[in-house]
Amino acid sequence: MFEKNIKSDEGRGLLMYVDSNLEATEITMKTEFQENLFIKVKLNQNDKLLVGLIYRTPSNSSKEYNDKLVNLMSEATDMGYSHILIMGDFNYPEINWETWNTKGDRPNSTENKFLEALQDNFLYQHTTKPTRWRGADTPHTLDLLITNEEEMISNLEYMSPLGKSDHCVLSFDFNCYVNIKRAPKIANLYNHGNYKEFIQELNKIDWHNKLNAENSIDKNWNYFLTILKELESRFVPTKTMTQIGKKRNVFPIDKKTRELIRRKNILSKKNYN
Known part of the structure; x- marks a missing residue:
């Protein structure tokens, strides 16, 4: 920007x-x-x-x-x-x-x-x-x-x-020629995760002491999230994704809203046609 x-x-x-x-x-x-x-x-x-x-x-x-x-x-x-x-x-x-x-x-x-x-x-x-x-x-x-x-x-x-x-x-x-170097997108393949060992590692943690009631909610949440991300990186495989073509409807707009936008454009053009 x-x-x-x-x-x-x-x-x-x-x-x-x-x-x-x-x-x-x-x-x-x-x-x-x-x-x-x-x-x-x-x-x-x-x-x-x-x-x-x-x-x-x-x-x-x-x-x-x-x-x-x-x-x-x-x-x-x-x-x-x-x-x-x-x-x-x-x-x-x-x-x-x-x-x-x-x-x-x-x-x-x-x-x-x-x-x-x-x-x-x-x-x-x-x-x-x-x-x-x-x-x-x-x-x-x-x-x-x-x-x-x-x-x-x-x-x-x-x-x-x-x-x-x-x-x-x-x-x-x-219209011009440009090489767009897109950063590769890393996708987690959750359907191929090793959840047996994932759960075993979770069970080894003393959650009662780690998630202490005296700690703030944010502190406990950040600890849990850190553990979750660390285990995810160990037991969930990843794949490098390459985007092919141009994305359509990048923004999450429902069909009704898109139709209203289309109708607005049609009515707007009548002002100068």
Whole structure:
């Protein structure tokens, strides 16, 4: 997990979760844009991925603030990464991402300057449908997915908001090659345990004295647990398990809840279709 401004009152705060099997490191950008979080991820051979998370507040329309964002985008592309993924709430409601232009003739607007920065750095922006809506408000595309190659994003889905948020959840696949080194999982084969000797060892222990009534419950429990684990390691064989394929339904959600989530996503999509 990587975070920025979560424990402070500065800005909105950024949070990024990364699979523990990936080799990821946080990096500090030179451009002093208030809310940005960048990490690098090692890919196959000499390839490396730069992942950025950005929040641009709509309450600051100063030229200096927006110039820093433009400079940050340029800095990211100049760092020599083979793969770039920059995400976040950029709050540019006036940009039409299907045509890559803005309303009216304002070449010096912050929106046009941002579009020019993406084009000058040969970056692609993948979200084209509204990502934020509330009540009778006009839906807007505020949350962006920016890469340095057009084919890096696939299977993009606009899902229902999380909790009471008015921003949709973006689900997508990022296409790259990476060797994921998963730690082997050791499974206990309880059905092959030698429980005859297990019980014999348990019977040798003077439980009356070991689990003394004068001891705290925690102390007695920890002693019992230590003995149990030690005997388990001696009399229950283990096997190294290798995960094949991708797990489905990792979280213990029942069928009814999954159906409600599916229904919520369907109803949510009607807001912008």
